Amino acid sequence: MATIAEKILAAHAGRESISPGELANVSVDVVLANDITGPISIKEFRKLGVSRVFDPAKVVMVPDHFIPNKDIASAIQAKALRDFSREQGLVYFETGRAGIEHVLLPEQGLVGPGQVVIGADSHTCTYGALGAFATGMGSTDIAVAMATGDIWMKVPPTIKFVFHGQLQPWVGGKDLILHIIGDIGIDGALYAAMEFHGKAITSLNMDGRFTMANMAIEAGAKAGIFPVDAATEAYVAAHPPTSGPRPIVSYTTDSDADYSRVIEYDAGNIEPCVAFPHLPSNVKPLSQAGTVPIDQVVIGSCTNGRLGDLRIAADILRGQTIHPDVRCIVIPGSQRVYGDALDEGLLRVFVDAGAVVSTPTCGPCLGGYMGVLAPGERCLSTTNRNFVGRMGSPQSEVYLAGPAVAAASAIAGRIAGPAEQPSTRQEVPER
Amino acid sequence: MILQGRAHKYGADVDTDAIIPARYLNVSEPALLAEHCMEDIDPGFRQRVSKGDIVVATSNFGCGSSREHAPIALAACGVSCVIAHSFARIFFRNAINIGLPLLECPEAVGACEAGDILEVDLARGEISNRTRGTTCTAKPYPEFMTGIIDAGGLIPYTRRRLEGGHA
Ligand code: SF4
Numbered sequence: 001m002a003t004i005a006e007k008i009l010a011a012h013a014g015r016e017s018i019s020p021g022e023l024a025n026v027s028v029d030v031v032l033a034n035d036i037t038g039p040i041s042i043k044e045f046r047k048l049g050v051s052r053v054f055d056p057a058k059v060v061m062v063p064d065h066f067i068p069n070k071d072i073a074s075a076i077q078a079k080a081l082r083d084f085s086r087e088q089g090l091v092y093f094e095t096g097r098a099g100i101e102h103v104l105l106p107e108q109g110l111v112g113p114g115q116v117v118i119g120a121d122s123h124t125c126t127y128g129a130l131g132a133f134a135t136g137m138g139s140t141d142i143a144v145a146m147a148t149g150d151i152w153m154k155v156p157p158t159i160k161f162v163f164h165g166q167l168q169p170w171v172g173g174k175d176l177i178l179h180i181i182g183d184i185g186i187d188g189a190l191y192a193a194m195e196f197h198g199k200a201i202t203s204l205n206m207d208g209r210f211t212m213a214n215m216a217i218e219a220g221a222k223a224g225i226f227p228v229d230a231a232t233e234a235y236v237a238a239h240p241p242t243s244g245p246r247p248i249v250s251y252t253t254d255s256d257a258d259y260s261r262v263i264e265y266d267a268g269n270i271e272p273c274v275a276f277p278h279l280p281s282n283v284k285p286l287s288q289a290g291t292v293p294i295d296q297v298v299i300g301s302c303t304n305g306r307l308g309d310l311r312i313a314a315d316i317l318r319g320q321t322i323h324p325d326v327r328c329i330v331i332p333g334s335q336r337v338y339g340d341a342l343d344e345g346l347l348r349v350f351v352d353a354g355a356v357v358s359t360p361t362c363g364p365c366l367g368g369y370m371g372v373l374a375p376g377e378r379c380l381s382t383t384n385r386n387f388v389g390r391m392g393s394p395q396s397e398v399y400l401a402g403p404a405v406a407a408a409s410a411i412a413g414r415i416a417g418p419a420e421q422p423s424t425r426q427e428v429p430e431r
Numbered sequence: 432m433i434l435q436g437r438a439h440k441y442g443a444d445v446d447t448d449a450i451i452p453a454r455y456l457n458v459s460e461p462a463l464l465a466e467h468c469m470e471d472i473d474p475g476f477r478q479r480v481s482k483g484d485i486v487v488a489t490s491n492f493g494c495g496s497s498r499e500h501a502p503i504a505l506a507a508c509g510v511s512c513v514i515a516h517s518f519a520r521i522f523f524r525n526a527i528n529i530g531l532p533l534l535e536c537p538e539a540v541g542a543c544e545a546g547d548i549l550e551v552d553l554a555r556g557e558i559s560n561r562t563r564g565t566t567c568t569a570k571p572y573p574e575f576m577t578g579i580i581d582a583g584g585l586i587p588y589t590r591r592r593l594e595g596g597h598a
Contacts, residue, residue: 023575036456040499043459047586050593066457073457122497122521138499138525144589152575186444187491191520220494222520279444366453366496387448387495394452394471 003158003259004225005193007251008133012116020157020260028058029132029247030111031145032119034101035063039080040139041120045146054149056089057243060110062101063093065362070369091243099334099360102126102214102302107336109241113228114249118145123302123384125216129209130236131228131250133193136217156222157260158193158253163200165268170418172312173208174304174382174402176200177215178273179265182283190220192260195253197227200267206235207308211402214303215384218280227252272417274380275400278388286405289415296379297328297410298391299403300358301365304382305333307340309403314346316407316418317353323413328355329371335360355410367391373398380409432553434511434532435561436483439476440545445488446495447522451504459500461507468504482509485549487540489515493522502526512551514539514558514569527576528585534558534569542567553580 002010002017010018012026031053033041038061045053053059061081066074078095085092091110098104102123105111113131117124120142127134137151145151161180181188194216196209204212209226216224226232228250236248271285299305299313310332322328330350332338338360341347350357364371365383373379373392378399381391386398399415408418449472451464458464469476486492486505492515493501502525505513512532526533532553539558543549547562556569572580582588 023573036453036459037497037499040459040503044586048590048593071457077457077459120497120499122495124497136497136521138497138521138528140499140528140585141524144585147593148589154573186494187517187519190491190517220491220519366448366456368453372454385446385448385495387446389452389454389471390448392454 001254001256003193003195003253003257004131004227004251005133005156005158005223008114008116009153009155018155020155022155023152024155025150025152026116027150028118028145029115030058030060030117031142032060032062032101032105032117032121032124033139033142034065034121035067035074035078035081036065037120037139037142039077041143041146042080042084044140044143048143048147050147053088053090053146057091059088059146060091060105061085062098062104063095064098064100065366066368067095067361068359097335099337100302100305100362103305103333103337106130106210107239107334109239109246112236112246112248113232114251115247118142118151122217123214125221125224126210126214126302128213128216128223128225129206130232131226133223133225135222156191156193158195159189160195160197160259160262162262162264163198163267164264165200165266167200167203167267168271170272170404171270172402172404173204173211175270175273177212178275178283178400179270181215181219181281182273184219184263186218186279186281187220189216192221193223193225194219194221195225198267201226202229205308206231207306210306211303215280218384272402272405274405274415275386277386277397277399280384280386280400286417292378292399292415294326294380294409294414295377296371296373297326297406298331298364298371298379298381298383299328299406300331300333301362301383302333303384304403305331305337307337309382310337310341310346313403313407314349316404317411318349320353320411322354322410325413326410328410329358329364330355331358331363332360364391380406380415382406434483434485434551434553436485436511436549437481438485438487438543438545438547438549439480440543441486441488443489444491444494445472447493447498447501448495450493450501451498456498456500461503464500464504465507468508477508480508480510483511484509485551486510486513487515487543488513489540490517492518494519497521499525499529502529502531506531516540527579530584532580536567536569538567539569
């Protein structure tokens with residue numbers, strides 16, 4: 001009968017059941033904003049005539065986009081976020097104890113299965129990896145939710161994606177989601193919830209699932225949701241909440257749920273994928289990428305800035321040298337990822353190979369700072385968007401891929417697969 | 432309300448980085464955002480656009496990020512409404528929330544060239560092309576959204592709701 005999305009929304013609307021297309025007022029478990037969207041939310045919140053947020057333990061502010069402050073203007077925005085968070089007693093993460101919001105919140109135990117999470121950031125859908133209904137909205141919606149604790153939503157239809165079979169070596173979550181977006185297009189799941197199933201999904205670790213849920217928005221979706229399984233439960237247990245309670249309920253889709261579409265793939269046929277400029281849907285399998293010389297590689301972001309991603313990149317870069325014509329920038333997604341990568345010696349591998357290792361930040365992902373491209377330059381990036389001008393000059397190009405292809409390309413100086421690297425011919429790390 | 436202006440026409444998938452590039456998001460003042468509106472895909476837009484003008488596009492207008500800066504920048508340029516085949520989900524909410532009307536009407540998009548003079552009767556959803564003499568009707572809003580539009584955006588709508596009036 002009902003999909004996971006429908007069950008979560010029904011429960012949060014105080015209803016027995018709810019159907020796609022219905023409008024409902026749903027209560028929210030977590031409301032999120034960042035240093036770009038937060039200042040507008042705060043300004044709009046002030047206009048509402050309420051003095052306090054509905055529940056300070058459920059409102060999270062993360063400065064991450066232009067952090068550490070890149071200029072005076074961004075410092076003013078970050079200060080607005082900090083001042084408001086202090087005034088209201090919100091959950092706030094200061095630079096040096098923070099990270100990219102969508103890496104940070106799951107890790108801090110602030111989001112979990114069965115929750116409704118809304119954030120003034122389109123990649124809020126990342127938390128669907130934990131079986132939450134999480135979706136991005138704009139600053140004004142967030143302002144209203146901060147005041148009232150609820151928000152209107154239209155219940156989306158759900159599209160089911162099934163990956164049969166086993167993943168090929170070096171194929172991970174990024175490749176699966178790029179494959180889907182390449183197949184259905186950047187509005188292929190417009191207004192819908194995507195639900196991921198199949199043997200290859202069950203075998204995917206949480207980092208890979210976060211990557212997939214993260215890019216649901218790149219297919220136009222409202223949410224990307226994974227059923228809760230042993231891997232989810234283990235992750236949730238290992239990441240207890242650092243502040244406030246975390247209500248968790250695991251919902252499963254009914255066997256006779258009404259999907260608007262069911263799309264099936266054989267994972268065994270999927271190669272590492274690369275999205276060519278200037279759309280995330282302009283996807284080619286690596287074998288058809290041809291010879292594309294590159295100037296820069298970025299490994300990081302809320303898509304692929306987790307420990308598992310850095311491990312894959314380090315396995316390929318260990319003992320190797322970045323190509324003389326390439327700048328390689330590695331950005332751990334959070335302070336915790338940074339520390340763990342330090343302990344595991346991964347940062348040493350990157351530094352020795354000739355890469356820049358940065359403090360956690362969004363930075364180059366949105367062309368903010370630190371890695372901005374000149375006209376005519378090309379970057380292969382593990383981020384999630386390659387629109388015109390996304391990483392700098394409108395005459396630059398961004399290619400999207402997973403961490404394995406990124407690391408291998410940094411060595412080769414052109415888009416390349418890990419299979420070409422001598423250090424990796426023997427072993428394939430666990431994903 | 433009757434809106435009237437010149438059409439600025441675009442194709443499919445105009446993303447929020449195209450509407451306002453992320454590198455300018457270190458500020459949020461509407462006038463500053465307006466200076467860079469459409470800069471990467473249409474550098475002449477800022478000079479050409481005047482108050483009341485209408486942006487016309489095909490499918491998935493406003494895809495990409497959740498930045499409300501995108502509809503804010505368009506509105507601050509004087510754009511009175513956007514007509515498209517379809518809109519990306521977050522952009523749709525954002526525009527309605529800040530009081531920038533959007534109309535879904537593939538027919539009107541097809542019949543329109545850049546520079547045409549358009550007139551939009553918002554209450555009736557009627558789009559007239561004064562240059563070509565055609566008229567068509569946009570998909571109506573859900574009733575609930577009309578409430579937000581009539582109130583002038585989500586903030587005044589919610590204020591009313593919080594004050595106990597009927598919203
Ligand atoms: S890393 Fe990139 S996509 Fe993710 S929140 Fe930051 S700017 Fe957005």
